Amino acid sequence: MKLQLDESNPIVNESHKKLYKEDSDFWEGYHWYIIENDNKLIYRHHGGIYGMQNWFVIYPKQNIGISILTNTSFDKTGEILEKVVDNLYNDININ
Numbered sequence: 001m002k003l004q005l006d007e008s009n010p011i012v013n014e015s016h017k018k019l020y021k022e023d024s025d026f027w028e029g030y031h032w033y034i035i036e037n038d039n040k041l042i043y044r045h046h047g048g049i050y051g052m053q054n055w056f057v058i059y060p061k062q063n064i065g066i067s068i069l070t071n072t073s074f075d076k077t078g079e080i081l082e083k084v085v086d087n088l089y090n091d092i093n094i095n
Helices: 010-015 077-092
Strands: 020-022 026-028 033-037 042-051 050-060 062-072
Touching: 042 077, 050 077, 062 077
Parallel strands: none
Antiparallel strands: 020 026, 026 033, 033 042, 042 050, 050 062
């Protein structure tokens, strides 16, 4: 997470480059979904393996990241993790 927040690192900057516009909601970068809205820039990645999932979100303008790991995996796990991260971000109340 600390590495991904290091904007002075040219490799990190390259990995956050917008490569492909996905619908009107977000861009895709090198294994990142890139979302810009409401004065927020978000780099997000979701993944998992055999019964676990991770939701990893970087907020570079606020210099924070949130990672949630769970030891369960079902159809709605990604949606739930996304809501948990959004709620944590709002609770932190970063402006």
